[in-house]
Amino acid sequence: MADFSSMTAPASLSKHHHPYFTPTEVDQLSEKQRGKLSVTQEERTRQQACGLIEAIGAKIGFPRKTIATAQNLYHRFHLFFPRKDFSYNDVALAAIYVSTKMHDTLKKPRELLMVSYAVRFPELAAKSRSLGGEVDMDPNTVENDRQRLLAVERLILEMICFNFTSRLPFPYVIKIGRALHATKKLTKLAWRLAVDSHRTPVTLSYPAHEIALGCIYLAALLSSFEQGMTSPDSASASHNSGKYSSPQRLVDILGRHGEWEMRFLARVEDIQEIAHQTIDLLIVHAQNPLATTSPISPSSPSPNLPHLPSHSAAHSQSAVPYKPDQLIRLKIHMRETEHPARRRPPLAREEVGTGLLGRNEGTVRFLFGPGDGGR
Incomplete structure (x- = not known):
């Protein structure tokens, strides 16, 4: 009979979706993911990403709710994942892709990529007018970008615990x-x-x-x-x-x-x-x-x-x-x-990390609502 006593059980955890974090938590998590970037560099990258989302959304004709939700997803992503590990272009595109699913304005990844190329490389777009508006890009480059978009999409979906609820002001x-x-x-x-x-x-x-x-x-x-x-x-x-x-x-x-x-x-x-x-x-x-x-x-x-x-x-x-x-x-x-800022209860520490997100290891149970530490 086989001896299973030495075998390690697969890791597992439960992840709650927290719609909001305290300003202190946002600062702490942002600092952790900022790495060696300065606050100014982080802000510049944030505005570049939001500008790209805005430009792509305007070019495609997305409603404001799709654009705004994508920008929110971009901010949330870098509470959990280091900025140095991801290009803001990839995260912005993945955020748009997830937002189109949330608001039923779905576009295929290739469509989003082609519009992003036209926004990012206007000189190439000008030369490609005879090709139906699509930028003439190397197929291998397009496929690699598409794979990165889908990889980041998975991280975003797991980060929000597959909760597609979105409330806008x-x-x-x-x-x-x-x-x-x-x-x-x-x-x-x-x-x-x-x-x-x-x-x-x-x-x-x-x-x-x-x-x-x-x-x-x-x-x-x-x-x-x-x-x-x-x-x-x-x-x-x-x-x-x-x-x-x-x-x-x-x-x-x-x-x-x-x-x-x-x-x-x-x-x-x-x-x-x-x-x-x-x-x-x-x-x-x-x-x-x-x-x-x-x-x-x-x-x-x-x-x-x-x-x-x-x-x-x-x-x-x-x-x-x-x-x-x-x-x-x-x-x-x-x-x-101004009035003094009010104190807000902190998030449970075990909820802050990314754990097994994006990995094919163990089991993650995603819960739509916050746990006992939610507000």
Whole structure:
């Protein structure tokens, strides 16, 4: 009879899907996966990846939900996997591919690759117009890229525990804007800021409705802080206060504790942190528009309207019509009037690692909901 006492049982573990992490956890996990890169280099790579996702999405005509979810998946991926081990092109494409499955806008990997080649290598795309729009690439290169895309796709699927649920802030911006009697122009600005927020890791820590509130709060600040930053709708709102809330009134409401927190299930500390991270992106873009590979903010919040080309110079100039010094002064003002960040319970330590993900070893049980350590 065979002796099985010396045989080792295959490894196994259970992995829970955690929709959100505390800001502290995001910082700790990001630092671990950053490796030898500086924070500036990490941010540059993040913006390059988000810009690539934006450009591919605009070229194919994906709805905003597909683009935004892909950007969120990219941020989440590098909480668990080192940046040095993956090209941002591969991760961005895989994130788009998974997002198309989540939102039923599916495209084949080869289709995504061909569009990515056209975006990344415009000079080759110009020479390949006679080939039906496809870039003339070496078949071996295309196949190798396709295999890498599928390999990263597997890691992303296991990372999210095959949970295809995705909640986005855009519908909440419209509904909450109406509930707060915000003007249409301010709501439109908040919608654009919600788009921009997906270029930051803020989506890893806060639910969609809080991001919507944070963007409405920031839109109100941008429209009321200084005369040079006042949007055209703020003046008209003051003459029609019976119908609309002025930007300054929205700042007064959302900038302090009140019944609105219970009504919208949000905390003033959270929406202020969301506003901080979003205005940081605006400051970087205003100081150096080339810091992002494509301009932030679409031209319209309507998903049925076509997006402007991602490389449009005119769009880049109109997306953030604020000067860096104005934004910095607003940032200082926000710091002076902010509430202390609230403490959030940490994630269970055993849930942080990647364990057996991406390996054909042992057994992994994927669970859609968080365990006892979830929030």
